[in-house]
Amino acid sequence: MPNIETTAQSNFITDIIDSHNQNGRFAGRVHTRFPPEPNGYLHIGHAKSIMLNYGMAQQYGGKFNLRFDDTNPTKEEQEYIDAITEDVRWLGADWEDRLFHASDYFQQLYDWAVQLIKQGQAYVCDLSAEEVREHRGTLTEPGRPSPYRDRPVEENLDLFERMKAGDYADGSRTLRARIDMAAPNLNLRDPVMYRILHAEHPRTGGAWCIYPTYDWAHGQSDSIEGITHSICTLEFEDHRPLYDWYIQALGIHAPQQIEFARLALTYTLMSKRRLLKLVNEGIVSGWNDPRMPTLSGLRRRGVTPQALRDFTERIGVAKNNSVVDLALLEYSIRQDLNQHALRVMGVLDPLKVTLVNYPEDQVDWLDAVNNPEDPTAGTRQVPFSRELWIEQDDFREVPPPKYFRLTPGREVRLRYGYYIKCVDVVKDADGKVVELLCTYDPETRGGNAPDGRKVKSTIHWLSAAHALPAEARLYDRLFLTENPDDVPEGGNWMDNLNPHSLEVRPCYVEPSVADAPPGSRYQFERLAYFCVDPDSTPDKRVFNRTVALKDEWAKVQSRQ
RNA sequence: UCGGGGAUCGUCUAAUGGCAGGACAGGGGACUUUGAAUCCUCUAAUCAUGGUUCGAAUCCAUGUCCCCGAGCCA
Numbered sequence: 248m249p250n251i252e253t254t255a256q257s258n259f260i261t262d263i264i265d266s267h268n269q270n271g272r273f274a275g276r277v278h279t280r281f282p283p284e285p286n287g288y289l290h291i292g293h294a295k296s297i298m299l300n301y302g303m304a305q306q307y308g309g310k311f312n313l314r315f316d317d318t319n320p321t322k323e324e325q326e327y328i329d330a331i332t333e334d335v336r337w338l339g340a341d342w343e344d345r346l347f348h349a350s351d352y353f354q355q356l357y358d359w360a361v362q363l364i365k366q367g368q369a370y371v372c373d374l375s376a377e378e379v380r381e382h383r384g385t386l387t388e389p390g391r392p393s394p395y396r397d398r399p400v401e402e403n404l405d406l407f408e409r410m411k412a413g414d415y416a417d418g419s420r421t422l423r424a425r426i427d428m429a430a431p432n433l434n435l436r437d438p439v440m441y442r443i444l445h446a447e448h449p450r451t452g453g454a455w456c457i458y459p460t461y462d463w464a465h466g467q468s469d470s471i472e473g474i475t476h477s478i479c480t481l482e483f484e485d486h487r488p489l490y491d492w493y494i495q496a497l498g499i500h501a502p503q504q505i506e507f508a509r510l511a512l513t514y515t516l517m518s519k520r521r522l523l524k525l526v527n528e529g530i531v532s533g534w535n536d537p538r539m540p541t542l543s544g545l546r547r548r549g550v551t552p553q554a555l556r557d558f559t560e561r562i563g564v565a566k567n568n569s570v571v572d573l574a575l576l577e578y579s580i581r582q583d584l585n586q587h588a589l590r591v592m593g594v595l596d597p598l599k600v601t602l603v604n605y606p607e608d609q610v611d612w613l614d615a616v617n618n619p620e621d622p623t624a625g626t627r628q629v630p631f632s633r634e635l636w637i638e639q640d641d642f643r644e645v646p647p648p649k650y651f652r653l654t655p656g657r658e659v660r661l662r663y664g665y666y667i668k669c670v671d672v673v674k675d676a677d678g679k680v681v682e683l684l685c686t687y688d689p690e691t692r693g694g695n696a697p698d699g700r701k702v703k704s705t706i707h708w709l710s711a712a713h714a715l716p717a718e719a720r721l722y723d724r725l726f727l728t729e730n731p732d733d734v735p736e737g738g739n740w741m742d743n744l745n746p747h748s749l750e751v752r753p754c755y756v757e758p759s760v761a762d763a764p765p766g767s768r769y770q771f772e773r774l775a776y777f778c779v780d781p782d783s784t785p786d787k788r789v790f791n792r793t794v795a796l797k798d799e800w801a802k803v804q805s806r807q
Numbered sequence: 808u809c810g811g812g813g814a815u816c817g818u819c820u821a822a823u824g825g826c827a828g829g830a831c832a833g834g835g836g837a838c839u840u841u842g843a844a845u846c847c848u849c850u851a852a853u854c855a856u857g858g859u860u861c862g863a864a865u866c867c868a869u870g871u872c873c874c875c876g877a878g879c880c881a
């Protein structure tokens with residue numbers, strides 16, 4: 248497994264860990280974990296959590312566990328367990344031999360529940376779900392005790408054992424902690440510890456028909472694993488007193504829970520429920536659609552774990568609710584790909600160029616640099632001939648101000664090729680430019696003029712006879728608005744879906760990419776970064792646009 | 808309304824009583840065989856009002872606004 252490098256972070260979490268290390272609370276130990284529920288795919292918000300947990304363990308020479316919080320068999324599936332495992336591994340967070348499941352602790356949890364019953368701190372409650380809700384009170388009014396709250400210990404023990412034995416129907420009884428029905432923190436108003444669920448569990452099968460609630464299982468799972476710092480999101484802040492209560496009642500190792508603000512991104516949805524809806528309604532092709540913020544989607548899109556690590560370090564961590572600009576993610580993706588992606592030439596919107604003074608059947612193989620940022624990437628040869636493709640965008644019959652590219656009578660450089668000059672324009676019956684007639688200067692092979700004359704721009708090109716046809720999938724943000732929930736009265740987030748989030752179009756690429764396997768990442772020079780899609784075949788190569796290059800010309804144009 | 812959190816450039820995040828800093832975004836420039844990358848540069852913030860202090864983003868008081876919480880979900 249590739250260990251990712253993390254740079255030392257300093258934030259409110261390291262402050263807390265530092266103080267623990269000074270006062271000896273955990274004897275200098277740092278042990279974190281990532282505790283996903285296998286009810287969906289991981290997204291970039293989880294990447295923040297994973298990097299945080301794994302990063303803290305790395306930074307302090309501690310340990311990191313992966314644990315599935317699989318306490319609800321009605322929502323969880325093996326497919327998700329497999330996908331999550333793959334995603335965490337891909338990110339590079341190494342759990343070594345510490346892959347656990349809350350279900351590993353079902354027996355221990357049961358025994359501890361019995362202990363609480365014996366201590367008079369838990370009881371079997373016969374109230375229905377609705378009655379429990381009625382007894383709970385409201386945010387401003389205290390709750391009322393359940394009529395079963397003061398059952399004798401022996402009766403509780405007997406009832407609980409029969410719950411486990413399967414004597415009762417789903418929902419007919421629960422085991423509840425006996426805390427304080429008047430607590431202002433609703434989590435302390437006798438929370439449910441066990442519910443009856445005659446459901447098959449992906450790991451324990453039919454062994455259990457009572458399942459611990461998350462609140463009952465989570466803190467003890469951390470305790471069992473010797474977790475020192477339970478890093479989680481803000482919404483669990485007022486569950487912390489409950490977890491601490493359980494731990495104290497049981498007299499077991501007490502981790503420190505630390506809450507941080509989850510990641511939100513502009514133009515992006517992070518809710519698993521809504522992502523599932525996009526999948527189920529066929530709005531995207533699946534959890535790994537390259538437009539999805541899922542780790543599998545980002546991976547298919549061409550984003551690297553290194554880029555995500557860089558991103559999570561840049562956004563930092565705090566307790567403010569915040570929304571990160573998608574442009575920052577794109578920046579991290581570009582800076583990583585710029586260092587590592589091989590350069591090739593591809594033409595998305597071809598315009599034919601014929602070099603009138605170039606011999607009919609001649610082919611010239613020219614040296615091209617694979618990656619100017621990385622000399623060790625070497626060079627390759629690209630074929631050059633009389634008929635070429637260039638980008639429509641790189642020619643204007645009537646150039647706007649500040650336009651540097653090809654126009655009638657103007658000379659430009661073909662990247663790693665020759666200087667060419669446009670001498671004539673061929674149009675169809677509608678007056679549309681369909682072909683350019685150009686001359687090339689044989690003295691400028693490789694792209695330099697011996698007489699030292701300069702050109703205003705360098706454009707990319709392909710030898711028409713050698714270009715490989717391919718499919719480009721051009722992705723754009725899934726939503727039109729920064730906040731997908733920003734809708735007028737009566738509308739909903741689905742109204743903000745970007746109808747043009749995917750544009751599929753034929754394109755041409757240079758022959759050097761012919762055998763690139765899925766996952767190969769390239770920069771199509773002057774255009775964007777692309778990644779070979781798993782749908783790619785030798786007959787039809789498919790390229791996903793990861794992210795476009797920054798485009799200064801587009802800015803100039805938009806201001807004109 | 809009760810409890811728990813939070814408020815610093817457009818965005819994210821530092822400053823832990825002592826020059827409000829960095830990154831992204833935006834503007835300007837240099838360089839350029841990618842209008843990329845790189846480099847330089849500029850714009851731009853302490854929720855409000857009082858108080859304590861030589862000195863307050865930081866401490867105190869009052870207020871305002873935002874988020875989370877009434878699943879047998881996590």
